[in-house]
Amino acid sequence: MEFPPRPELFEFHGVPMTHYFTDLWERVQNFKARPDDILIATYPKAGTTWVSYILDLLYFGQTSPERLTSIPIYDRVPFLELGHPSFYSGVDLAENLPTSPRIIKTHLPVQFIPKSFWEQNCKIVYLGRNAKDNVVSYFHFGRMDMIEPDPGDWNSYLKRFMEGKVVFGSWYDHVNGWWKKKQTYSNLHYMFYEEMTENCAKELDKLCSFLGLSPSLEEKKQIINEVQFDNMKNNDMVNFSTSPRMNFKILHFMRKGKVGDWKNHFTVAQNEEFDEDYKRKMKDPTLHFRTEICDWNVAYK
Ligand code: A3P
Numbered sequence: 001m002e003f004p005p006r007p008e009l010f011e012f013h014g015v016p017m018t019h020y021f022t023d024l025w026e027r028v029q030n031f032k033a034r035p036d037d038i039l040i041a042t043y044p045k046a047g048t049t050w051v052s053y054i055l056d057l058l059y060f061g062q063t064s065p066e067r068l069t070s071i072p073i074y075d076r077v078p079f080l081e082l083g084h085p086s087f088y089s090g091v092d093l094a095e096n097l098p099t100s101p102r103i104i105k106t107h108l109p110v111q112f113i114p115k116s117f118w119e120q121n122c123k124i125v126y127l128g129r130n131a132k133d134n135v136v137s138y139f140h141f142g143r144m145d146m147i148e149p150d151p152g153d154w155n156s157y158l159k160r161f162m163e164g165k166v167v168f169g170s171w172y173d174h175v176n177g178w179w180k181k182k183q184t185y186s187n188l189h190y191m192f193y194e195e196m197t198e199n200c201a202k203e204l205d206k207l208c209s210f211l212g213l214s215p216s217l218e219e220k221k222q223i224i225n226e227v228q229f230d231n232m233k234n235n236d237m238v239n240f241s242t243s244p245r246m247n248f249k250i251l252h253f254m255r256k257g258k259v260g261d262w263k264n265h266f267t268v269a270q271n272e273e274f275d276e277d278y279k280r281k282m283k284d285p286t287l288h289f290r291t292e293i294c295d296w297n298v299a300y301k
Contacts, residue, residue, distance in 0.1 A: 041113070108168070135171070136261055144250040148167065
């Protein structure tokens with residue numbers, strides 16, 4: 001198929017964006033949230049689809065299983081700010097969602113969230129991922145997602161990521177901005193990709209407690225099984241293989257799903273420079289990301 005030309009990055013209210021995320025700005029900003037809406041907020045490539053699928057299964061896995069096999073995840077969980085006047089509007093999709101609650105996804109930094117979400121005191125789930133794996137995943141995504149600016153080569157991409165010159169801006173500002181918000185907005189649950197990888201069941205329990213849900217043990221087991229990387233990779237309703245904007249000839253959307261893959265990309269020099277810069281930008285000792293986790297299966301071999 002023909003893919004449209006890659007969009008350009010430009011500064012938008014202080015944050016680098018592309019027109020795909022600003023074309024419908026007024027409509028996004030005026031979006032009318034409902035009190036039971038649930039917003040999933042992430043920096044791109046933090047595992048948004050993973051947590052979206054978990055929430056979708058929690059709310060609708062038992063009551064409307066037909067949704068799971070007939071509607072792609074990007075239509076079940078609309079991407080609020082994604083929009084193009086002539087072909088797609090996340091706002092339209094969200095407004096027309098027949099479900100209650102409506103589960104909506106966003107990559108917006110906290111200062112851009114439409115005010116009705118705060119006014120309605122909506123539940124918000126934030127998922128963060130360590131910067132090193134996040135940048136690797138974002139780089140590869142840029143190669144295959146035709147509505148991303150061309151990522152160029154890895155070294156220059158890494159530099160631009162550190163400078164915050166990628167779509168949705170600085171990772172550092174994003175994760176810190178949302179972390180800070182948690183101090184004043186209690187309906188915000190902040191999760192970490194690494195903890196999900198390490199112990200999905202524990203994170204599912206914490207998530208359910210935040211949402212006020214109490215699924216049976218059987219349901220939880222089913223969900224944990226459904227959302228395993230390989231199962232999601234083989235599930236066309238969640239793996240984006242039906243999305244016209246992605247070029248699967250280049251790469252699969254469900255790429256590796258690992259903590260620590262950055263080690264296969266960073267040179268020693270890049271890693272040192274990244275760490276130095278990271279220390280300067282990440283001053284809050286209460287916000288801690290892990291760049292590796294112990295794989296117990298390997299550790300005890
Ligand atoms: P990788 O590129 O490192 O493989 P998003 O949904 O925010 O675009 O994030 C996509 C990233 O999350 C990809 O990372 C993808 O493989 C990973 N991911 C998606 N589902 C996952 C799962 N069930 N377990 C682990 N990682 C998952």
